[in-house]
Amino acid sequence: MRGEFPRSTHFIITSFSEELIKTEIIPVVEDFFKERGLTLSKEKSKITHITEGFDFLSQNIRKYKGKLLIRPSKGSVQNFKDKIKSLIRNNRGIPAHGLIRLLNPVIRGWSNYHKGICAKKLFDKLGNFIFRQLKRWAKHQHSNQNRWWIFWQYFTHNHFTNTRESKQGIQYYRLYRISYVPIRYHIKIKNKANPYLPEYDKYFSQRQKWREDVAKKCRQITTFVNNETINNSRVTCDKVSLRSA
Secondary structure, eight states: TTTTSSSSSSOOOOSSSSSIIIIIIHHHHHHHHTTTOOOOOOTOOOOOTTTOOEEEEEEEEETTTTTEEEEEEEHHHHHHHHHHHHHHHHTTTTTTHHHHHHHHHHHHHHHHHHSSSHHHHHHHHHHHHHHHHHHHHHHHHTSSSSSHHHHHHOOGGGSOOOEEETTTEEEEEEEOOGGGOOOOOOOOOOOTOOOSSGGHHHHHHHHHHHHHHHHHTHHHHHHHHSSSSSSSSOOOOOOOOOOOO
């Protein structure tokens, strides 16, 4: 229905003091919700200091020594690891290219959600975690083969790779590398920039072009027919900023 208020809303309210939140802000929010048939959830609401931090939409927001840092929450990281482990454990016996096709959407989606915050070191750790899980999967698949055979079969070119024959030729499948995902912080829009004013058309077109260029350069090739790009796997991005635009 047009104009309908959502049944579940997540938001953050900041204030100079805890007393101000309890005595003035919370009553105003409760009255605002009551008029719309909603209630403020006591279980999901939390009052905390920014130095202690809090989780919001799968990310942890906390101030360290005067610097605000946003990182993936521990719960989100653990859920991601559990899902990866479950996919690998429950799909023993299938070809490696089938496992890659199951893992890639999960890894790509989770890393894309968190690539705009402080997560580079975590991405590296998760890359090592996934590598260890895949090594166990490969050993279970080929218990009668030594580690060198497994390495040349799956882990050449710093990737977990597999092939299969298709109508177009030999199809290559490569695991999406979370440790190669670059961190690109969001660049705030200028305060005075208005997309409805013609004088800012160039500014917003530059922002759009920059986003498209970054997306192209950060793209990882995970499926291809020939082996021309098999060594071109490292993802690099130019350090381009729109702060001076």
